[in-house]
Amino acid sequence: xxxxxxxxxxxxxxxxxxxxxxxxxxxxxxxxxxxxxxxxxxxxxxxxxxxxxxxxxxxxxxxxxxxxxxxxxxxxxxxxxxxxxxxxxxxxxxxxxxxxxxxxxxxxxxxxxxxxxxxxxxxxxxxxxxxxxxxxxxxxxxxxx
Ligand SMILES: [Ca+2]
Ligand SMILES: [Ca+2]
Ligand SMILES: [Ca+2]
Numbered sequence: 001x002x003x004x005x006x007x008x009x010x011x012x013x014x015x016x017x018x019x020x021x022x023x024x025x026x027x028x029x030x031x032x033x034x035x036x037x038x039x040x041x042x043x044x045x046x047x048x049x050x051x052x053x054x055x056x057x058x059x060x061x062x063x064x065x066x067x068x069x070x071x072x073x074x075x076x077x078x079x080x081x082x083x084x085x086x087x088x089x090x091x092x093x094x095x096x097x098x099x100x101x102x103x104x105x106x107x108x109x110x111x112x113x114x115x116x117x118x119x120x121x122x123x124x125x126x127x128x129x130x131x132x133x134x135x136x137x138x139x140x141x142x143x144x145x
Contacts, residue, residue, distance in 0.1 A: 034121055044118035047108050054104045058097060068094040 037045045037053050059065075061073050061080065071093065074080035080087075087095045087103060111119050111127045 034124055044120050045124070046118055047105065050108050050119070051101060051104050054100065055097070058095075058100055067097045069100075070094055 034045065035041075037049055039049045039052065058069065061069055061077065063073050069080070071084060074084055074095070084095065085091075087099055089099045089102070108119065109115075111123055113123050113126065
């Protein structure tokens, strides 16, 4: 997977995690989504906490509870629909829980810059900035070409 795609899917996760946990639409400030993910309120987000939040989204969509998401199950959600092929790593037409968790782990590692197994607010913010910078550069490059 190239870096651009990777950063994009990561940004989607971060935004979706924030949106899912905030009461007001559009209120997706960093502090809010971080608090939602930081289940034990120890000030950092562990891999277990991130996967728990992601798995909740997975199980909400898994209508027949077979631990796999079909295209039909994800069809009503634009975010999942657009990412389906990327998440279905073995291209069998289903996103398995294992495939989904593998992606989650990759994302966690990308944000956890110092590799201590915890995402701090600082690392989360640094990552958000990196994603934003990347998109701004992309936009500029597109405009000037
Ligand atoms: Ca925590
Ligand atoms: Ca699959
Ligand atoms: Ca860390």
